[in-house]
Amino acid sequence: MSEPTPTIGSREKILDVAESLFARRGYAGVGLREVAETAGLGKSSLFHHFRSKSELYFAVLGRVLDRMDERLRPIFAGGAGPLERLDRIIEALIDELVEHPGSARLLLRALFEDDDFAEPLPEAEPVEGAIESIVGRLDALLREGVAAGVLRRVSTPHTVQTLIGATIYHFASGEFGETLLGGPLLSSEEVRRRKQEVKALLHHGLAATPATPGS
Amino acid sequence: MSEPTPTIGSREKILDVAESLFARRGYAGVGLREVAETAGLGKSSLFHHFRSKSELYFAVLGRVLDRMDERLRPIFAGGAGPLERLDRIIEALIDELVEHPGSARLLLRALFEDDDFAEPLPEAEPVEGAIESIVGRLDALLREGVAAGVLRRVSTPHTVQTLIGATIYHFASGEFGETLLGGPLLSSEEVRRRKQEVKALLHHGLAATPATPGS
DNA sequence: GTCTATAGCTAGATAGAC
DNA sequence: GTCTATCTAGCTATAGAC
Numbered sequence: 500m501s502e503p504t505p506t507i508g509s510r511e512k513i514l515d516v517a518e519s520l521f522a523r524r525g526y527a528g529v530g531l532r533e534v535a536e537t538a539g540l541g542k543s544s545l546f547h548h549f550r551s552k553s554e555l556y557f558a559v560l561g562r563v564l565d566r567m568d569e570r571l572r573p574i575f576a577g578g579a580g581p582l583e584r585l586d587r588i589i590e591a592l593i594d595e596l597v598e599h600p601g602s603a604r605l606l607l608r609a610l611f612e613d614d615d616f617a618e619p620l621p622e623a624e625p626v627e628g629a630i631e632s633i634v635g636r637l638d639a640l641l642r643e644g645v646a647a648g649v650l651r652r653v654s655t656p657h658t659v660q661t662l663i664g665a666t667i668y669h670f671a672s673g674e675f676g677e678t679l680l681g682g683p684l685l686s687s688e689e690v691r692r693r694k695q696e697v698k699a700l701l702h703h704g705l706a707a708t709p710a711t712p713g714s
Numbered sequence: 715m716s717e718p719t720p721t722i723g724s725r726e727k728i729l730d731v732a733e734s735l736f737a738r739r740g741y742a743g744v745g746l747r748e749v750a751e752t753a754g755l756g757k758s759s760l761f762h763h764f765r766s767k768s769e770l771y772f773a774v775l776g777r778v779l780d781r782m783d784e785r786l787r788p789i790f791a792g793g794a795g796p797l798e799r800l801d802r803i804i805e806a807l808i809d810e811l812v813e814h815p816g817s818a819r820l821l822l823r824a825l826f827e828d829d830d831f832a833e834p835l836p837e838a839e840p841v842e843g844a845i846e847s848i849v850g851r852l853d854a855l856l857r858e859g860v861a862a863g864v865l866r867r868v869s870t871p872h873t874v875q876t877l878i879g880a881t882i883y884h885f886a887s888g889e890f891g892e893t894l895l896g897g898p899l900l901s902s903e904e905v906r907r908r909k910q911e912v913k914a915l916l917h918h919g920l921a922a923t924p925a926t927p928g929s
Numbered sequence: 930g931t932c933t934a935t936a937g938c939t940a941g942a943t944a945g946a947c
Numbered sequence: 948g949t950c951t952a953t954c955t956a957g958c959t960a961t962a963g964a965c
């Protein structure tokens with residue numbers, strides 16, 4: 500609200516437009532001319548705000564991750580039990596993906612498209628750090644649940660992957676997902692159902708039961 | 715083996731190279747010059763084998779889906795119970811993703827990147843049909859399991875999405891996945907663990923238990 | 930079936946006026 | 948802070964010789 504930055508208007512608008520376009524068509528699939536013109540600028544004006552295409556891209560990703568982190572941090576740090584915290588993380592994660600469509604695709608791309616940039620770029624570091632931070636806290640939460648005996652003795656990294664697939668992939672799946680479900684992905688009804696399905700799978704599939712069968 | 719096509723060599727080599735490149739960098743991120751030269755040809759010679767870039771892309775995707783279909787079809791059609799068929803589908807799917815690295819990324823892209831082509835291309839139709847066919851049989855298998863009472867009353871389309879995330883996303887996750895697991899994704903040890911984790915989650919999370927708690 | 934040459938276009942990025 | 952003009956390089960695709 501009281502940012503020290505003098506000019507907020509253009510920069511934010513560029514980020515909004517770029518977020519939508521990069522989410523839909525990926526880094527290589529978007530040209531800066533289209534970004535600029537959709538934001539109501541000439542192409543060259545972009546370079547006044549961002550020194551390169553990759554800097555713009557990682558600024559977009561960084562903003563997505565900041566929003567996510569802001570939403571998840573209080574839950575991770577909260578005092579509830581591991582299983583309840585996990586439920587609330589899943590709900591908050593899904594809420595964030597739904598409230599900012601495009602986030603899911605952007606994040607999914609960031610997680611599996613590592614060959615887009617041949618050389619490691621300095622502007623990518625904060626983004627990688629933010630991802631590691633969130634994923635690390637999720638993994639720690641799972642380990643805590645296993646240690647406390649409220650979760651089965653799963654591999655926590657594998658479970659992180661499964662949760663990413665169940666949330667981020669699902670809301671990134673767009674047209675395919677809608678064909679599969681036979682309706683919109685983002686309707687409050689389908690969102691509620693998704694949360695319920697993921698939490699149910701998690702509870703039945705992860706929660707320790709009195710008699711846990713072996714492998 | 716006894717294809718009626720007279721010249722197999724170049725075409726297959728182009729498909730191999732294109733499969734690897736499209737998997738790594740996506741449709742827009744790959745130029746035909748690089749494909750051609752990696753395959754040992756001049757750029758123009760590509761257009762003798764494929765009339766356009768999109769035709770090459772969907773030929774690559776079609777081959778991936780054909781291999782997958784060939785592997786999964788006997789299992790879908792087999793006479794085992796729904797739960798055992800489901801286990802075997804997961805194992806075969808993972809085997810296919812592991813034996814042909816690149817398939818996972820290619821398929822993941824095909825499932826969530828629907829905005830790459832503004833207009834519907836005729837060469838995309840067989841690919842869409844192949845995806846629908848496989849997904850439809852998986853959904854039918856899940857519905858059969860629910861009807862037979864060996865699976866919980868899950869939403870089968872949501873469960874399809876979860877299974878896609880748990881398999882295709884996982885093996886598409888590349889560098890991120892390896893950082894998370896702390897080692898190679900495709901080692902026989904990690905592959906075995908992945909199968910085990912997914913099947914365990916499925917059995918605990920989907921299999922009907924004597925006392926099924928409500929939502 | 931592969932090649933050279935080229936058309937026509939767009940990309941990311943820079944220079945410099947205002 | 949936005950603009951026009953321009954640079955170099957890349958792109959898909961075609962034409963036509965061999």
